[in-house]
Structures are given as structure tokens and as C-alpha cells.
Amino acid sequence: MKPTDIKNPEYFHKVVDCQYACPAHTPVPEYIRLIAAERYTDAYMINWQSNVFPGILGRTCDRPCEPACRRVRVEEEPVAICRLKRVAADNKSDITERLPAIPKIKNGKRIALIGAGPASLTVARDLAPLGYSIDIYDNQFAGGGMMRSQIPSFRLPLEVLDEEVGYILNMGINATFGIQVDSLKAILDKQYDAVFVGTGAPRGKGLNLPGLEDAMSNVFLGIDWLSSVAFEHTTTIGKRVLVLGGGNTAMDCCRTSRRMGGEDVRVVVRSPFAEMKASPWEKEDAASEGIPIYNNHVPKEFVVEDGKLKGMRFEKVEARYDEAGKRTLVPTGEDLVFMEADDVLMAIGQENAFPWIERDLGIEFDKWDMPVVNKTTFQSTNERVFFGGDAAFGPENVITAVAHGHQAAVSIDLFCRGEDVRKRPPPHVTLASQKMGVHEWSYDNAVANDQRYAVPHAPLEKTLKDRKVEVELGFDISTGYKEAERCLNCDVQTVFDELRCIECDACVDICPTDCITFTMNGAEQELRTRLEAPAGNLAQDLYVSAELPTMRVMVKDENVCLHCGLCAERCPTTAWDMQKFLYNVRKAGE
Amino acid sequence: MSYQLPKFRHPELPVNDLGYTKADYEGAISTLCAGCGHDSISGAIVRACHELSIEPHKIAKLSGIGCSSKTPTYFLGKSHGFNSVHGRMPSVVTGAALANRDLLYMGVSGDGDTASIGMGQFAHIARRNLNMVYIVMNNGCYGLTKGQDSATADRGSASKKGDPNIYSAIDLCGTALQMGATFVARSFSGDKEQLVPLIKAAISHRGFALIDVISPCVTFNNNSKSTKSYEFVREHSEATGTIDFVPLHKEITTEYQPGHSHEVTMHDGSSIHLYKVDESLNPFDRRSAINAMEEHRYSGNILTGLIYMNLDSRDLHEVLETSHRPLNALDEADLCPGNKMLLNINASLR
Numbered sequence: 010m011k012p013t014d015i016k017n018p019e020y021f022h023k024v025v026d027c028q029y030a031c032p033a034h035t036p037v038p039e040y041i042r043l044i045a046a047e048r049y050t051d052a053y054m055i056n057w058q059s060n061v062f063p064g065i066l067g068r069t070c071d072r073p074c075e076p077a078c079r080r081v082r083v084e085e086e087p088v089a090i091c092r093l094k095r096v097a098a099d100n101k102s103d104i105t106e107r108l109p110a111i112p113k114i115k116n117g118k119r120i121a122l123i124g125a126g127p128a129s130l131t132v133a134r135d136l137a138p139l140g141y142s143i144d145i146y147d148n149q150f151a152g153g154g155m156m157r158s159q160i161p162s163f164r165l166p167l168e169v170l171d172e173e174v175g176y177i178l179n180m181g182i183n184a185t186f187g188i189q190v191d192s193l194k195a196i197l198d199k200q201y202d203a204v205f206v207g208t209g210a211p212r213g214k215g216l217n218l219p220g221l222e223d224a225m226s227n228v229f230l231g232i233d234w235l236s237s238v239a240f241e242h243t244t245t246i247g248k249r250v251l252v253l254g255g256g257n258t259a260m261d262c263c264r265t266s267r268r269m270g271g272e273d274v275r276v277v278v279r280s281p282f283a284e285m286k287a288s289p290w291e292k293e294d295a296a297s298e299g300i301p302i303y304n305n306h307v308p309k310e311f312v313v314e315d316g317k318l319k320g321m322r323f324e325k326v327e328a329r330y331d332e333a334g335k336r337t338l339v340p341t342g343e344d345l346v347f348m349e350a351d352d353v354l355m356a357i358g359q360e361n362a363f364p365w366i367e368r369d370l371g372i373e374f375d376k377w378d379m380p381v382v383n384k385t386t387f388q389s390t391n392e393r394v395f396f397g398g399d400a401a402f403g404p405e406n407v408i409t410a411v412a413h414g415h416q417a418a419v420s421i422d423l424f425c426r427g428e429d430v431r432k433r434p435p436p437h438v439t440l441a442s443q444k445m446g447v448h449e450w451s452y453d454n455a456v457a458n459d460q461r462y463a464v465p466h467a468p469l470e471k472t473l474k475d476r477k478v479e480v481e482l483g484f485d486i487s488t489g490y491k492e493a494e495r496c497l498n499c500d501v502q503t504v505f506d507e508l509r510c511i512e513c514d515a516c517v518d519i520c521p522t523d524c525i526t527f528t529m530n531g532a533e534q535e536l537r538t539r540l541e542a543p544a545g546n547l548a549q550d551l552y553v554s555a556e557l558p559t560m561r562v563m564v565k566d567e568n569v570c571l572h573c574g575l576c577a578e579r580c581p582t583t584a585w586d587m588q589k590f591l592y593n594v595r596k597a598g599e
Numbered sequence: 600m601s602y603q604l605p606k607f608r609h610p611e612l613p614v615n616d617l618g619y620t621k622a623d624y625e626g627a628i629s630t631l632c633a634g635c636g637h638d639s640i641s642g643a644i645v646r647a648c649h650e651l652s653i654e655p656h657k658i659a660k661l662s663g664i665g666c667s668s669k670t671p672t673y674f675l676g677k678s679h680g681f682n683s684v685h686g687r688m689p690s691v692v693t694g695a696a697l698a699n700r701d702l703l704y705m706g707v708s709g710d711g712d713t714a715s716i717g718m719g720q721f722a723h724i725a726r727r728n729l730n731m732v733y734i735v736m737n738n739g740c741y742g743l744t745k746g747q748d749s750a751t752a753d754r755g756s757a758s759k760k761g762d763p764n765i766y767s768a769i770d771l772c773g774t775a776l777q778m779g780a781t782f783v784a785r786s787f788s789g790d791k792e793q794l795v796p797l798i799k800a801a802i803s804h805r806g807f808a809l810i811d812v813i814s815p816c817v818t819f820n821n822n823s824k825s826t827k828s829y830e831f832v833r834e835h836s837e838a839t840g841t842i843d844f845v846p847l848h849k850e851i852t853t854e855y856q857p858g859h860s861h862e863v864t865m866h867d868g869s870s871i872h873l874y875k876v877d878e879s880l881n882p883f884d885r886r887s888a889i890n891a892m893e894e895h896r897y898s899g900n901i902l903t904g905l906i907y908m909n910l911d912s913r914d915l916h917e918v919l920e921t922s923h924r925p926l927n928a929l930d931e932a933d934l935c936p937g938n939k940m941l942l943n944i945n946a947s948l949r
């Protein structure tokens with residue numbers, strides 16, 4: 010193999026598994042160390058720069074970082090990255106002084122943002138400090154998009170939402186709420202320099218089954234029902250509720266139902282339990298609230314008697330897999346199962362809808378009637394129109410919307426300055442030694458053996474009574490500290506200097522996880538078979554040095570390195586050093 | 600600040616026939632200087648014992664005094680251990696081995712511990728052919744007492760703060776051969792490829808097995824004027840050949856080229872394959888071994904690898920015709936045959 014080019018920022022970035030997996034590339038270990046140091050406000054601001062909504066995300070994020078956490082490769086559970094973010098948000102002091110200054114004199118460029126969800130708000134946050142004049146149009150009565158209309162208050166209290174949305178709307182943004190945009194042409198005609206479409210994926214999918222017409226008054230689309238609860242148009246539900254679907258919307262529907270008067274609330278899903286789309290923790294939370302999940306049940310018909318919904322019938326199925334692993338649901342042949350219901354919520358998916366975008370504006374739509382959007386620049390085929398969040402490529406989550414927003418803001422800024430939007434600015438990176446003494450580092454390199462700590466919950470008697478009572482209480486300071494200590498500091502990199510190495514093997518001998526090998530070079534696939542320990546995780550790179558005096562090379566498998574620094578402590582010549590790698594995605598105007 | 604070993608290990612560490620991973624053969628974290636060759640030898644011992652699937656409680660590790668003699672703390676944490684007196688490890692092993700012949704005795708010593716204060720004991724344990732592995736971690740100095748020249752320092756070699764040594768060096772392999780050792784090898788801490796199979800062969804050998812391992816002292820004797828530095832040893836060592844160890848009941852998977860390799864069956868049924876590089880050496884002939892060593896010394900090179908092995912070795916227990924059951928397993932009835940037998944014996948002597 011060729012010697013690894015550690016000057017390429019993406020090499021070490023990939024080693025920081027959580028940050029790499031985070032769509033917005035939040036510098037996770039950096040803020041976790043700040044939490045351990047009780048510097049909550051600093052930890053919060055690091056998050057705020059990257060993901061804009063630390064308090065919201067610290068409660069609701071889909072957390073793609075956690076399955077990526079290095080810890081799951083050496084033990085069972087990842088660091089509770091998401092809930093640590095909340096610790097920073099809960100314990101910070103006033104941050105208003107730290108927010109970017111908004112120039113009084115504007116730069117003369119006007120931007121329209123359609124929709125006030127996380128994607129648009131991120132664009133606003135990045136562009137307002139640069140002097141752009143920003144108009145937001147949204148059909149709800151307040152900002153936040155689905156974070157307000159869909160995510161229930163028992164998961165995300167209104168105060169937290171209002172606070173973080175407020176930081177942005179207070180940046181001199183001109184927001185118009187309660188307005189439905191029904192023509193993009195009309196907006197473009199207002200001579201904006203650029204328009205950002207962040208309207209999400211607002212249409213719920215339904216099931217057209219026999220009996221639906223007669224049952225209509227007791228059958229609701231999940232996301233419409235949730236927003237109607239959020240906006241207090243709906244205040245009750247029947248005692249017996251069936252929720253159809255196995256994703257997170259279904260989980261929010263069933264848990265909300267339990268708080269609105271539902272006593273016998275059931276989730277019914279076509280797929281096997283293990284394959285449900287809902288996150289494991291959402292399923293656990295539903296279970297702990299006494300909500301059973303019936304899997305392998307395909308809805309067949311609504312049963313209506315005397316013009317009133319009585320329940321539904323389901324066909325029992327069994328999942329079969331062909332050689333390619335493709336699943337088919339095969340009926341078991343048993344009798345249809347009847348379940349009683351007063352109300353039915355259909356939570357089987359969402360889709361985009363752009364009836365308000367005229368098709369003659371130069372915006373190309375593909376065969377699924379989705380706009381053609383560049384995955385890097387977020388520009389559509391009309392160079393003035395950008396898309397982001399769920400509107401760009403279909404429903405995802407808040408952190409993805411934020412990541413899109415940052416990139417779209419970079420593009421809009423480049424575009425307004427007449428520069429090429431394809432020339433993306435490189436990330437900010439720094440790499441600095443952490444050595445303080447022979448066995449001393451400026452990070453806490455001892456590896457904590459602790460298992461993941463559980464976040465405490467408020468008692469069910471309290472939370473089921475009132476949909477606004479938050480279920481999770483968050484870590485207290487001391488548990489937060491202990492959980493923070495579980496972080497392996499994957500951003501503190503092992504950096505090797507072949508000119509200093511005397512090939513004494515000390516690093517090889519001390520490494521607890523057998524990451525380091527000195528051997529003859531070879532092609533990657535073959536080299537992987539000759540290392541100290543199995544190196545089968547191809548998703549993780551090999552760090553290869555230039556040739557050493559014995560004609561061998563140093564090969565380090567990054568896979569299960571604990572970043573404990575023992576290699577550097579045991580190296581007599583400081584050929585290994587532990588260096589902190591900070592990687593920040595460049596935002597607009599930086 | 601750490602200085603503690605994390606609990607986590609590589610999740611796919613191979614397990615041996617006993618179901619143990621290498622980690623089960625590790626000891627406490629080393630307190631030796633960073634980069635000390637001794638730590639690598641500890642690593643090689645861990646690897647050899649793991650790969651041979653030796654039950655940790657069937658091993659006793661014994662040592663004298665010195666940095667080298669401290670290392671048993673850093674390997675085989677679940678085995679028996681005795682950190683004895685300076686230069687006296689051989690007599691302690693002798694006692695232990697006579698009392699319990701069922702354990703594997705792993706003696707660890709330094710060049711000071713062996714070639715200075717312990718020279719007399721070393722000579723006699725080699726001569727008696729006690730069934731043990733005797734590893735010398737040879738750094739040419741007294742590391743623990745801050746680097747004074749030891750008796751294995753070459754004439755003219757100088758440590759970091761010292762003058763060139765004026766005395767001639769003791770060659771422990773040569774001495775052992777002269778004393779009648781039945782297995783003699785030399786290796787280098789920085790070459791586990793060679794050292795691990797040598798340790799395995801030494802463990803399988805029945806009788807006294809010496810491995811003199813050059814092991815640089817990074818702190819006091821790894822400078823440019825020293826002949827025990829990493830750089831000097833790498834440049835001047837010449838291997839007798841390579842050695843491959845195949846334990847009993849393990850399938851031979853490597854293809855051996857006829858003519859170049861020599862297969863030897865060990866006492867315990869395992870086998871070693873030697874690929875000779877140096878045709879002038881016949882490691883099964885003591886005269887040839889002595890000659891080869893002299894030749895290399897003359898040309899200023901260090902001969903490494905298996906130097907001598909006596910396949911007909913008879914260890915001390917065989918020579919003394921001791922009981923096959925360990926002494927510590929014999930009870931009073933076994934040890935005291937009774938008055939009648941005593942009268943018989945006495946009568947036979949009249």
C-alpha cells in the first residue's frame with residue numbers, strides 16, 4: 010500500500026466515527042470533553058455552530074452517530090452522544106452574548122426561504138450574519154416546521170423549541186407565518202436573489218381499504234392528526250385505538266393517543282418486529298407505556314356497523330426471504346384477525362408534494378415527480394432555486410435538514426457573489442499534540458470501563474396524564490460526567506513519524522487491542538491477513554507508514570483503536586504522538 | 600494521565616485449544632522504561648504460551664533480580680511465580696522442579712543476574728540438564744542499577760555514559776554448550792518472528808533450554824558505541840536459518856521444500872522445521888555449533904537462531920530416576936515404606 014496521506018483531512022475525519030457519521034459533522038468528542046470539564050456553555054456553542062438545535066436534537070435526534078460509535082466495536086453500547094448534547098443544553102448559561110452579530114447595513118441581497126423548518130432556519134442562521142436580507146414564508150403559526158407540528162411535546166417541550174427557533178428568528182429575519190405559498194412563480198417574481206425551498210414532505214400516505222368511506226370520520230392520517238393535536242384542534246381520542254405502521258410516526262401516534270384518552274392502544278404492523286422502521290428506543294418507550302405491537306398483520310378492511318367504525322380485520326403473514334435476502338410476506342392461511350377500534354391512525358409514511366411549483370420555471374422534475382437537485386450544492390436546475398431538508402430528497406430527519414441547510418447556505422452565498430457553487434470550501438482543520446509529560450496528556454486518556462448509563466424517566470402516572478409533560482428527565486450532572494468519560498476521544502489521533510521509529514516493538518506489545526503491526530508491505534487485501542489481530546472491518550482504514558530501515562512498514566488498523574495513548578506513552582522516541590484533530594465543516598462566508 | 604491498561608481487547612482475538620485468548624496470558628502493565636527490549640520478550644512469551652495452549656496454572660515463572668527479572672510480573676498473570684534472590688533463580692527452580700515435575704519451568708534472568716553474580720548457579724543448572732526454559736534478557740548492562748557494564752558487554756563496547764569496556768565478554772551460549780546444555784539458542788528482542796518459535800521449541804525440549812535474547816536497554820545502552828543497541832544488533836546479526844514450530848496434533852500446512860528444510864520430532868511429539876541458511880552449521884552436532892559460534896565471533900557478527908539441540912537429551916529427573924509422580928503428590932504411605940521393607944534393605948546391606 011502507499012503510505013497514508015494524513016494531510017488529507019478526510020483520513021483522520023473518518024477515524025472520528027461519530028463526527029463522520031453525523032450529517033452535519035458535529036465535533037462530538039470535543040463537546041463531550043467540554044461537558045466532562047463542566048464547560049456546558051462552550052459545549053453548547055460547539056453544537057450550535059454545527060447543528061443549530063442542540064437542545065432539540067439532544068432530545069429528538071435520530072442519532073446516526075451512535076451506531077457508528079467506536080465503543081460498539083469493543084463493547085455493547087455506544088456513548089449516549091445524543092443525551093450528552095442535552096446535558097450541555099440543560100446546564101448552559103445565557104448564550105445571547107455569544108450569538109453572531111447581525112450587521113445593521115445589509116449586503117443588498119434578498120433571499121426567500123419557503124417553509125420554516127430546520128432546513129430553512131439553518132439557511133437563515135448562516136446567511137443573516139453575513140448581511141443578507143431574509144424573508145421566510147410558512148403556513149404554520151410559528152417557526153420550527155415539523156419539529157413543532159409533529160414531534161410531540163412529551164419528547165420536545167415547547168420552551169426548548171421556542172428558545173432555539175427564537176435565536177434564529179431574532180436575527181433580524183422577516184418571517185411571515187400563517188401564509189400558504191401557492192405559487193413559486195409569484196415568489197420568484199419578487200426579484201429575490203435566491204430562493205430556498207424547505208417545505209418538507211408534508212403529505213401523509215393513506216390506505217384505501219374496503220369500508221374506508223363509511224369509517225372515514227374515525228380514520229386519520231397520522232401526521233395530520235399529530236399536528237392537529239399539537240395545534241390543539243384535537244383534544245381527545247377514543248378508548249380503543251389502532252395505529253397502523255411501524256415507523257417513528259406510528260410510535261408518536263400511539264404514545265400521543267395514550268395521553269389523549271386512549272386506553273387500549275395497539276400498534277399493528279405488516280413487517281416482523283425486528284424490521285420495523287422505528288428506532289429501537291422509540292419501540293422501548295412505547296412498550297413501557299403499555300402499548301402492544303402486533304407484527305406480521307396486514308390490514309385488510311374496516312369493519313363498520315350501523316354507520317359506525319367497529320374495528321379492523323387483519324391477515325396474518327409470515328416473512329420469507331429469498332436467496333438475495335428479499336422479503337415477501339406470505340399469508341399463513343389462518344382466519345382473519347379482528348381487532349376492535351373506536352379510532353384508527355394511519356402512520357404508514359409521508360411524501361413530498363409540490364403542487365404549488367409551476368412546471369415552467371426551469372425546475373426539472375424526475376419520474377417520481379421530485380425536483381432534480383444536486384446532492385452537493387442543493388441547487389435545482391433553475392440556478393436561483395435551491396432545495397433542502399425533506400423537500401430535497403424525501404423524508405429524513407432534523408439533523409439531515411440542518412446539514413442540507415448549511416450546504417445550501419454556502420451555495421447561495423457563492424451564487425450571490427457570482428462564484429462557482431461547485432467549488433466547495435475545504436473544511437477547517439487543526440492537528441495539535443496533546444503531550445504534557447511522560448504519562449500526561451491534555452485529554453483524559455484512561456479508558457472508562459463503565460456500561461452506558463440510562464436516562465431517567467418521569468413516572469408514567471404523571472406523563473400519561475398530560476401530553477406536555479416531558480418523559481425523559483435528562484442526565485444529572487454527575488451521571489452526565491460519567492457518561493462523558495465513556496467517550497474514547499477518537500479525535501485525538503495516533504500520529505506516526507517513521508523517521509523517529511527505532512522498531513523496538515514497544516507500541517505493538519502495549520497496544521491493548523492489537524492495532525499495530527510492523528511487517529512487509531503488500532496489497533491491502535493481503536496485508537490485512539498478516540496483521541497482529543483480525544482486520545476484517547473493511548469500512549475502517551489501515552494507516553500505513555513509509556518504509557522503515559528494516560524494509561518493513563508500520564501498519565495500524567484503525568478499527569478498534571481505543572485512543573488510549575499507550576503506544577505513545579511506551580514509545581521511547583515519540584515516534585507516536587497523540588494529536589487532537591479538529592474538523593469543522595466550513596459554513597457560508599467563513 | 601493513564602498508566603493503566605484498558606479492559607477492552609480486540610473483539611475477534613483468536614482463541615487457542617483451551618478457549619483462551621492471548622489476553623488470558625498477559626500480566627500487569629509493565630513499569631519498565633518505554634522501549635525496553637525486555638517488554639518485547641515478555642510479549643513473545645505470552646504469544647508462545649498462548650499458541651501452545653498451555654494451561655496457565657501449569658506454568659511457574661521464576662527469576663532473580665534486575666529489570667529483566669521483574670518481567671514475570673508483566674506476563675502470565677495467572678501462573679505461579681517466584682521472584683527470588685540475585686543470581687539464585689537456578690537453585691530455586693531446581694528445588695521447585697524436584698518437588699513438582701509436572702509444571703513447566705520458565706526461568707527469566709538478566710545478563711548481570713546470570714553472568715555475574717549467578718554464574719556459578721548457571722553453570723551447574725546447565726550441567727545438570729534440569730528440564731526448564733532459561734531465558735536471559737541480555738542487554739550488556741545492569742539496567743536496574745543504572746547501566747554499569749555487565750560481563751556480557753563486548754570488549755570495546757561503551758554504554759551511554761561509560762568508557763569502552765576493557766574486559767572480554769562472556770558468551771552465555773558458549774558457556775552453556777561447554778557446560779553440557781542440551782538446547783542452546785540466541786535471538787533478538789526485536790525479532791518475534793524468530794523468537795516465538797524458539798521459545799516454543801525450548802518449551803517442548805526435555806532438558807535445559809537456554810535462549811540468550813539480546814534485548815537493548817534503551818535508557819543506558821542503546822547508543823551508537825554500544826554493541827547491544829537496536830541498530831547494531833540489526834546490522835550484525837546473522838540467522839542460522841528460520842525455524843517453524845508445529846505442535847503435536849496440528850496439521851502441517853506449510854509446504855516445505857525438500858533439501859532445504861530439516862524436520863525434527865521433539866520429545867513431546869511436536870516437530871520443528873529448520874530451514875538452514877548457514878550450511879556450515881549442524882545444530883545437532885555440538886562441535887559444529889561451537890565452531891560456528893567461534894567463526895561468527897571472529898568476524899564480528901552475532902549468530903542467532905537455534906544453535907544446538909541434543910535430541911537424545913535426558914533431563915535431571917531421568918538421570919536421577921526420580922518418581923514419576925511429583926514429590927508433592929506423594930503421601931506418607933508412599934514415602935515411608937514401613938519397618939518390614941527397612942529391615943529388608945538393611946539385611947541386603949549386611
Ligand SMILES: Cc1cc2nc3c(=O)[nH]c(=O)nc-3n(C[C@H](O)[C@H](O)[C@H](O)COP(=O)(O)OP(=O)(O)OC[C@H]3O[C@@H](n4cnc5c(N)ncnc54)[C@H](O)[C@@H]3O)c2cc1C
Pocket residue numbers: 069070071123124125126127128129146147148149153154155156159160188189190191207208209210211232235257258261359365397398399400404405406407408410
Ligand atoms: C411524527 C414525526 C416525528 C418525527 N420525529 C422526529 C425526531 O424525533 N427526530 C428527527 O430528527 N426527525 C423527526 N421527524 C422528521 C423531521 O421532523 C423532519 O425530517 C424535519 O422536520 C424536516 O425539516 P424540513 O426543514 O425539511 O421541513 P419541515 O420541518 O417539514 O418544515 C417545513 C415547513 O414548511 C411548511 N410548508 C410546507 N409547504 C408549504 C407551503 N406551500 N407554503 C408555506 N409553508 C409550507 C410546513 O408547514 C412546515 O412548517 C419526525 C417526523 C414526523 C412526521
Ligand SMILES: Cc1ncc(C[n+]2csc(CCOP(=O)(O)OP(=O)(O)O)c2C)c(N)n1
Pocket residue numbers: 664665666667668685708709710711712713716736738740741742743744749
Ligand atoms: C545480592 C545483590 N547484589 C547486588 C544487587 C544490586 N543489583 C540489582 S540488579 C543488579 C544487576 C541486574 O542486571 P541484569 O541482571 O543484567 O538485569 P537488567 O536490569 O539489566 O535487566 C544488581 C547488581 C542486588 N540486588 N543483590
Ligand code: SF4
Pocket residue numbers: 503519520521522523524525569570571572573574575576577
Ligand atoms: S492509542 Fe495506541 S495503544 Fe491505544 S489502542 Fe490505539 S494504537 Fe493501541
Ligand code: SF4
Pocket residue numbers: 509510511512513514515516517576579580581582583584585634
Ligand atoms: S514504540 Fe516507537 S520506536 Fe518503538 S516500534 Fe513503536 S513507534 Fe517505533
Ligand code: SF4
Pocket residue numbers: 630631632633634635636637666667738742743815816817818819
Ligand atoms: S533501565 Fe534499561 S533494562 Fe531497565 S527497564 Fe529501562 S530500558 Fe529496560
Ligand SMILES: [Mg+2]
Pocket residue numbers: 665667709710711736737738739740741742749
Ligand atoms: Mg542486563
